[in-house]
Amino acid sequence: MAVLLLAEVMGDDLSVDSTAKALTAAAQLGDVTVLVAGGNAAAAAAEAAKLTGASAVIAVSDASLANGLAEPLAALVVSMAGDFEHIVAPSTATGKNVMPRVAALLDVMVISDVMTIVDGDTFERPIYAGNAIQTVKSADAKKVMTIRTAGFDAAGEGGSAAVSDGAAADNPGLSEWVEDKVEESDRPDLTSAKIVVSGGRGVGSEENFAIIEKLADKLGAAVGASRAAVDSGYAPNDWQVGQTGKVVAPELYIAVGISGAIQHLAGMKDSKIIVAINKDEEAPIFQVADYGLVADLFDAVPELEGKLG
Amino acid sequence: MKVLVPVKRVIDYNVKVRVKADGSGVDLANVKMSMNPFDEIAVEEAIRLKEKGVADEVVAVSIGVKQSQETLRTALAMGADRAILVIAADDVHQDIEPLAVAKILKAVIDEEAPGLVIAGKQAIDNDMNATGQMLSALLGWSQATFASEVNVDGDSAVVTREVDGGLQTIKVKMPAIITADLRLNEPRYASLPNIMKAKKKPLDEKTAADYGVDVSPRLSVVKTTEPAERAAGIKVGSVDELVAKLKAEVL
Numbered sequence: 388m389a390v391l392l393l394a395e396v397m398g399d400d401l402s403v404d405s406t407a408k409a410l411t412a413a414a415q416l417g418d419v420t421v422l423v424a425g426g427n428a429a430a431a432a433a434e435a436a437k438l439t440g441a442s443a444v445i446a447v448s449d450a451s452l453a454n455g456l457a458e459p460l461a462a463l464v465v466s467m468a469g470d471f472e473h474i475v476a477p478s479t480a481t482g483k484n485v486m487p488r489v490a491a492l493l494d495v496m497v498i499s500d501v502m503t504i505v506d507g508d509t510f511e512r513p514i515y516a517g518n519a520i521q522t523v524k525s526a527d528a529k530k531v532m533t534i535r536t537a538g539f540d541a542a543g544e545g546g547s548a549a550v551s552d553g554a555a556a557d558n559p560g561l562s563e564w565v566e567d568k569v570e571e572s573d574r575p576d577l578t579s580a581k582i583v584v585s586g587g588r589g590v591g592s593e594e595n596f597a598i599i600e601k602l603a604d605k606l607g608a609a610v611g612a613s614r615a616a617v618d619s620g621y622a623p624n625d626w627q628v629g630q631t632g633k634v635v636a637p638e639l640y641i642a643v644g645i646s647g648a649i650q651h652l653a654g655m656k657d658s659k660i661i662v663a664i665n666k667d668e669e670a671p672i673f674q675v676a677d678y679g680l681v682a683d684l685f686d687a688v689p690e691l692e693g694k695l696g
Numbered sequence: 697m698k699v700l701v702p703v704k705r706v707i708d709y710n711v712k713v714r715v716k717a718d719g720s721g722v723d724l725a726n727v728k729m730s731m732n733p734f735d736e737i738a739v740e741e742a743i744r745l746k747e748k749g750v751a752d753e754v755v756a757v758s759i760g761v762k763q764s765q766e767t768l769r770t771a772l773a774m775g776a777d778r779a780i781l782v783i784a785a786d787d788v789h790q791d792i793e794p795l796a797v798a799k800i801l802k803a804v805i806d807e808e809a810p811g812l813v814i815a816g817k818q819a820i821d822n823d824m825n826a827t828g829q830m831l832s833a834l835l836g837w838s839q840a841t842f843a844s845e846v847n848v849d850g851d852s853a854v855v856t857r858e859v860d861g862g863l864q865t866i867k868v869k870m871p872a873i874i875t876a877d878l879r880l881n882e883p884r885y886a887s888l889p890n891i892m893k894a895k896k897k898p899l900d901e902k903t904a905a906d907y908g909v910d911v912s913p914r915l916s917v918v919k920t921t922e923p924a925e926r927a928a929g930i931k932v933g934s935v936d937e938l939v940a941k942l943k944a945e946v947l
């Protein structure tokens with residue numbers, strides 16, 4: 388049975404981590420063809436061809452595909468759907484934007500955020516902010532789904548799949564790209580980092596967030612935030628961890644000044660080791676923390692930073 | 697321009713979810729239900745468009761059990777002008793899948809001909825994040841998901857979207873489907889006089905059959921289970937103790 392995996396592309400680069408994790412999931416379903424679409428997909432396709440488990444790579448370069456716009460990208464995936472029983476993408480902002488559109492165009496349900504593949508039609512996914520896990524069995528002829536990458540290891544780089552060129556579908560011309568505001572950072576990516584240090588409302592201001600970032604830099608970690616910290620303007624939106632933000636599962640997650648609302652826990656409770664620093668000993672975050680420190684973060688975080696490394 | 701806002705009745709976001717012992721689902725009997733938080737944001741945005749003179753009518757639509765009336769009354773109390781309830785289930789435990797919801801919404805839209813639809817990004821019960829995108833596909837309209845800023849300008853809208861790397865701004869042709877993210881606005885509370893007034897606003901009742909849409913699920917639920925519990929850890933007494941633990945275990 389054949390699987391089409393829509394690779395995650397940013398600019399002209401392959402997002403290796405999310406693509407490689409989704410590939411691990413996809414490979415459990417059958418022979419995987421990786422579709423790499425972009426303004427100029429050649430380099431990203433060459434990267435994808437190296438991933439272990441990719442049987443074939445199709446590169447499609449077209450100006451309409453340069454910015455991940457949903458309509459032309461979905462039209463492309465649908466134009467290729469005929470040969471595949473499973474159509475898969477990582478649960479990134481792009482995957483979540485495009486795959487439900489693909490599913491509706493094929494008149495099938497989308498299966499969002501798959502965390503476990505039971506068999507070719509049966510999948511586990513979290514519901515209610517991860518407070519319940521649902522096993523669903525699809526009755527559709529084609530299964531269109533997004534993969535929760537935190538649940539799968541990244542495929543390695545031992546492959547050498549053949550790359551062929553594909554053609555873009557007609558662009559319905561419904562939307563145009565205006566601009567991207569993307570912060571360039573030397574820090575590791577939030578969803579692939581081994582260590583994440585997150586700050587919450589307790590941090591108090593955008594200026595104070597510097598102490599979170601300093602600790603993160605000392606540890607070579609990514610920086611995360613709670614919704615309250617993002618809503619208050621202390622941190623940018625793409626740092627939000629949780630039910631409606633990013634889902635992370637690093638080796639070490641340090642939550643600072645975060646109370647531990649279920650919506651936040653939904654995005655980080657699969658981390659291997661959780662550390663919480665909070666001045667309220669009753670804070671719910673301590674119920675999931677392996678190591679809890681009841682302390683004022685303005686004392687504890689600089690001290691911790693000083694004593695590490 | 698008419699704006700249509702789909703609103704879903706879901707478990708209140710503050711309620712602790714209980715998985716039923718027989719694995720059949722989540723217990724929703726005698727549980728506080730509310731409007732999906734993202735849909736409150738969508739209703740707010742639609743009302744603001746009306747206040748700015750961009751929209752002239754806001755219609756709220758809900759699909760599900762009869763009790764979704766309450767959710768629609770909330771939308772009316774916030775400032776929606778009219779509501780449509782499409783009854784598609786009689787047991788609160790029966791969730792209508794995004795594909796079926798989108799098909800019903802498409803049928804409603806074929807009749808109502810709105811210039812814009814603002815939905816929520818995600819329902820906090822099934823966490824699907826799919827309905828807006830599916831509806832957009834069925835209608836062949838443009839889509840702007842995860843919106844944190846919307847500016848309607850004649851026959852197009854400029855929308856800023858929350859994406860993985862930060863923010864993306866796109867320009868979509870109208871009519872369009874927009875889905876609301878958390879930071880689009882802060883929804884208002886309905887005032888008591890507005891709650892009273894809402895009781896007199898029109899609320900039409902239809903059924904899924906009226907629109908000829910089959911709502912049988914494509915995904916059957918095999919079982920619903922509790923997630924693995926995390927064992928509670930320990931409290932450390934000092935930063936030194938924490939550093940020692942971290943050095944021993946991860947760093």
Ligand SMILES: Cc1cc2nc3c(=O)[nH]c(=O)nc-3n(C[C@H](O)[C@H](O)[C@H](O)COP(=O)(O)OP(=O)(O)OC[C@H]3O[C@@H](n4cnc5c(N)ncnc54)[C@H](O)[C@@H]3O)c2cc1C
Binds near residue numbers: 589613649734
């Ligand atoms: C639909 C919906 C979706 C949501 N999605 C998300 C999501 O994806 N991610 C998310 O995080 N939230 C989400 N939320 C919000 C969530 O419910 C909480 O409101 C939020 O997580 C709270 O953030 P916080 O812990 O930073 O703030 P608070 O709950 O205000 O906690 C602040 C904590 O800081 C501590 N503190 C204060 N000062 C200090 C100090 N000096 N030293 C040490 N500790 C201190 C306090 O004791 C407190 O525990 C969502 C909510 C809804 C309704």
Ligand SMILES: Nc1ncnc2c1ncn2[C@@H]1O[C@H](COP(=O)(O)O)[C@@H](O)[C@H]1O
Binds near residue numbers: 759797816824827
């Ligand atoms: N049964 C429903 N009735 C009305 N609107 C709905 C319904 N289900 C989903 N929606 C809309 O679609 C959005 C996304 O839901 P979902 O795709 O289920 O995560 C919600 O925020 C609502 O705006």
